[in-house]
Amino acid sequence: MSPFWLSYLPLAIILSSLLPGLIIFTLKEQQVKLRIALNLLGVTVKLVLVLIMWQAVKAGAVFYFSVPFLPGAELVLQGDALSLLFVVLSSVLWLATTIYAIGYLENSPLRSRFFGYFSLCVSATVGLALSGNLVSFLLFYELLTLATFPLVVHRGTPEALAAGRRYLAYTLSGGLLLLTGVALLHSLVQSPQFIPGGYVSAVVSEHAGLLQLAFGLMIAGLGVKAALLPLHGWLPQAMVAPAPVSALLHAVAVVKAGAFGIIRLVYDVFGVDSMQQLQLAEPLMLLAATTILYGSWRALAQQDIKKRLAYSTISQVSYITVGVAMLGPLAAVGGLVHLVHQGVMKITLFFCAGNYAETLGVHKINELNGAGRRMPLTSVAFTVAALGMIGIPPTAGFISKWYLGLGAVATDNSLMLLVFVFSGLLNAAYFLPIVYRLWFLPQGGNWPKEQRLSATLETHWMLLLPMLFTAVLIILMGVFASTGVSPLSWTQLIVEREFSYD
């Protein structure tokens, strides 16, 4: 492996999904096999490349690739530990979602377009993860908006279009605020690479007010995608998209992009010290805590499965923000690992919701009665993921909540501990009734729109496999959290690097 070759690795990772995506656009609707082959080829290549990168980063390498762009702000792709966390998450879940989507959209129209944008969306996400400075981040952030929009409106129904409009209104405004903030920060300190400890400390005393303003603008911009409280309105609407899209949107791409941006902003742009000096962490933390409670509270009243899941996402993603905003290493581990755990759990839940909708035609919670007997595997996966969301051990959700809790105590934020406990209660209050309906209530009448998608299994194997894979992952990530391959150990590595700068 020559270093020359390696320096193109970040670019290659992005291209491995971008190029198949672009080719897929040109395919005819009937070229199903070719399309699937291209998709899977892209996924495989990407996974292999990511694996190479992972090994190298673990050994301490940092990848760097840049193209000139704006004066003082190149387009930088950078592969460090933090970006790799997100890259691995999105690549692995992309694999799952691609298989799921192939099964889900079998025989539906406009699949070339769908898969094309799907690949673009992942490319943007990975690019965002790999971007090495704020300007590159901004670029991929906006591209992500554009790439996901066609997916949101894919169904083309009036509701989908309305949701798409709303999605755009929110995300474009967010992107714009981010742009304003980035420009402001750029005018103060330029846009160097992300670096642990941040790079604004030199001007903290001089431009405190402007830095706070820039932070506020950028958080507002990122908060739209991360669905922070007043900016969350698009998310519940966007669930009209097809299930794989919702899964990707909620678990990986859009929502996480915002959360990931917040992580980058706090640790690698401002840095812990400057955050403390500028007193920025506290408001962010409180905002996120409010979002946690509000999202859970609103989820209680939702009668639509996906809508309830959407509000749950609003709540769960803010755990990441809270973890980051508490500015302690343990809390950071909790927040970062929740990025992964929430992704896997939420994608499982959306897969399940998609399976119910596709196989039984069930969209409402009160239609789910007794579904556990008709679709046991799906229901088991749903139950596991729901318990994970509540934070019941030994699921992955427990691990992240555990570290968040430890972090809250370590940083003297007992209030946050209260928030976690209360939110756990609320999570239980909106997930357990569904589980109850699945398993304990008898089936009431016929299913709304039942289809037999498989002769032997409860539904199409392509719908089952990804879901089971992620469900098993939830348990494995929880039980083997301390082993070297778990997300937890990786986040500990990140936090070690993030907090050991000087």
Add this chain to the structure above:
Amino acid sequence: MIDLSAWLWPGAGLGLVTELQQLWWYFSSGLWLVAAVFSLSFMAKTPQKGRYWLFFGLSFAGNMLLIAALDAISFYIGFSVMSLSAYGLVVHSGDKSARRAGRLYLQLAVMGELLLFAALILRASAADGQYDWQSWQQVPLDHLTILLTIAGLGLKAGFWPLHIWLPQAHPAAPAPASAVLSGAMIKAGVLGLVLFLPGGDPQLQLWVPYMICLGFFSAGFGVLASLLYRQPKVILAYSSVSQVGYVVILVALAWTDNAAAVLPVLMAYAAHHAVAKGALFLFSGINARQRLPAYWQLLFWLPALALMAIPLSGGAAIKTALKGLFSTTTLPGWLDSGMLAGLLSLGALLTALLFLHLAAMLRQQQRRLGPGTGRPDFAMHWQGACVLLLILVLIWLPWQWQPLLQLSLTTLAWPTIWTLCWPLVLALLLVALVRWQQWQLPPHYYDRNSSVLLWSLWLKRLYQPQQQWQMAQLQLNWRPVERALNRLAPDNVVGASALLIVVLLVVASAFW
């Protein structure tokens, strides 16, 4: 002992290291196994057996895991698995009361879970990332942690005022499930209290007297409440509340410096109560199903008497030991050991009242079943054998276990026999008096639905609202305004633009 710290988290491990764990493991697993054997026959004809066994197995596994856990997280995992899957046992019958009870159970279980979670977090961060029991013993406690732990585990242990789910859930569950709920799972909470709150901690000392008071109150309250109910399993549940009161007293005593003396008694009490209560619940299950021959009453009376602490029984030994502990432990002055002993005797009286009441109610139940179908069948014998097995354990227990044996033998001394027996006699007299005089409270005092269910329903409405407050959507119709504005636009673009230029010119020159 299995060391898992390389695989899982630091300190993770399973094993029966202490005597406490061993004893708990034996009586819990024994009870679970007997209950399982019992269920084989008892649940043979119920629908959805698979689900029953699934949850039974899960909560069994959880219970065993939490006992064998050498670190807090494993304990917590086992605890969660146990309490959540026990929900499946509670609601098994699927009827309305079971669903209501299950709802309450689950609400409280989740709450307890999270309270315990908070306590664990506080504790773990105080212990600086170590999770094994040994490390935790060294770390001082603080009041918040103590409160959270007591509340979180107490919700499982079920003493007053955290007992509210017990009288609802036990009657609703099938008999073997109630047996393990009351026998094993309640004890899991108690075990947690002992493990999480190591004795000798100065902060914890402050809690001891209050916990003792709480224990006594719980003991008395359980009995008095039970007298108002006529369903045998409810009475048994309240009996558990009352018995757990004594356990709480023991736990509190174990927190003092006298822990070494208290722990054997605590273990004995827990084991004794678990087995006896398990037997009683199983019996009540049989009793409710079919007409029983009269001699089968023995299966009731043996454990009942043990719990009523007649001399030579394990119960008597434990009560005596408890009385002894009061005098040997240093307690604040206002908790006079004499007064405490008196309270114990009063407690014994009340316990006796409870079981007499229960006996009457069981008989009533039998009577209501009408004339028997004839000979008891194989299933009944099978189930009876299970109860008998438990009773044998109960009898055998004091003889097998050295500390308990000594205590039992001391109960044969005359003064002790007197202290133990007068409450029973008094109770008998009292009951006889009541029967003779036909004293009764007005009927509406009996079998009242607990207001707890209403709260539970209210809580459910709160967290499953059909509608929620939302921001009022501002509905403004801008269309007319827009139309009016559009009408303002000039038809004649050329003239208007030219005029505008002239006007601008004039205005600008005027201002410049």
Add this chain to the structure above:
Amino acid sequence: MVEFSSSLNLFLATAATLVAIGVYGFIVGPEPLRRIVALNIISAGIFMLMVVLAYRSAGPDAVSTLADPVLHALVLTGLVVAVSATAFALALLARLGKTTADRPEEPGP
């Protein structure tokens, strides 16, 4: 600054008046033809101004001798432009007339 002989003021005023009349006509007249004429009047005013300005630094009696040739050249150019523009406008107008004659009432968009 520029100095004008008093006799030129009359021409200046005339130029200004022409421009003003033209502007008025342009603003008011609804018919395109009127506007074209008005434009021509304005340009006439401007050209007159230019012609007058050509004599700006000259004394009152030196009208014929010291005119600025550049301005005259400009006027010529301007005239060419104005004439061609007018011609084009008239051509357009003619086509407009033809189309409206063909279809008297044209539905708006």
Add this chain to the structure above:
Amino acid sequence: MMILLLVLPLAAALLMLLWPRIAPLLALFSAAVCSFLALQLLLQVSEQGTRYWLLAGWPSGLAIAWQADTLSCLLILLTAVLQLLVGFYAFATRARDKLSQGFWPLSSLLQLSLTALWLSRDLFNLYVCLELLALVAVALVSLSGRKAIKPALNYLLLSLFGSLCYLLGVVLLYGAYGRLDIAGLVSQWQPNLLTNSALLLMSLGLMLKAALWPLHGWLPAAHAAAPAPVSALLSALVVKGPLFILCLLWLQLASTEQAQAMAPLFAGAGLAALLFGGWSALRTPFAKNLVAYSTVAQLGYATLALGLMLKFDQPLIFAALWLFVLAHALAKAACFLAIGEMSGTLGGKRLTTLKGASQTMPLAMFAFAVAGGSLIGLPPSGGFLAKWALLQGLWLQEQQLFWPLALVLATLLSAAYVFRVVVLAFDRADPVAPDFSPQVLPQWLALLPALAVWAMALFSEPLLLLLRLEAL
């Protein structure tokens, strides 16, 4: 070389009149050669510095002054390239759209007049270029036949009126200073009543011609009425001519006090244009009107930048101004071509005919969306570069919060009208069936300028540096 840039289109136009049959080829040929020459010129100028010419050997002050600086060269290049792109489109669709033969010579003349305008630094010469430009533009509008006559006539009348205002101003200045070249005027410039009124008159005239708010009234009708390639040229290039002169006047001629006094007015007008244009685009029911109103709005950016430039004298803002112009030119050309293609194929002027266009004509819709992305200013498009430069320039001024926020609002409006179309295109419920099968080549040609504007990102750094240097 510069002379060739002027002579070639003229010669081509004349030849076209002689041989109408090879007119398209001639036009394309001349545009291609001009693009190449313009690129050469740009490279030469950026290396060797600005070049000056005094026509016909007359002394300074008397001769017509021409000057080729990097900005002019960039604009010449833009003109030529756009001519080429639009020419290709017109060539590809000429049979289908029954484009009049008159288009070809007129477009060459348009190129001639614009090139002359970019080069010229003499007020009267600029006037002549302006007039020529206006006449050619009106002629182009009138090409689309009956319905275009009325808007064309309005356009012509107002344009002439504006020219006369400008001319009056020029005359006043000449009367005062006796010179017409800008460099000469600058050296003698004094802020007084006369120069004030002259500046005002010229500015208003130019604003009318550039359709800056509030004098934009003629633009939507005229641009919407023209054939698609013509609209593209008009929106992309023609309105920029007067804007260029306006910038020359205010940035080079006007004194600091004058500039300061006028700055808020320009900025305010720019903002108003952004808001008004954006809102109108959002509400109009016609597809081409939407794009035309978007031009009004986007010109607002330029006006705003001009005003802010006058106020802060910040080279970055100057760069932003011209980046806006460049990006808008390319993006708007793509927009008009795409919309023209779609409404042509789907058969209807209304926006609702674009329903479901993402299925029936994905390429054209994609072109529109990509160009729209630049109008909104999504990275890494040209529009983003401009906005970035503007924001950078603004943030460099302490305590400037209002203008960035205003910019955000305006951008949101532009996003709203762009995505109004895009969302419609994704409607799968009842898509409009095409009247005839969509052609692929024109759609690709519509996509080209859109891709070009995103490709500006590749040259962003040199572009920004060049334009910044230009302002100093």
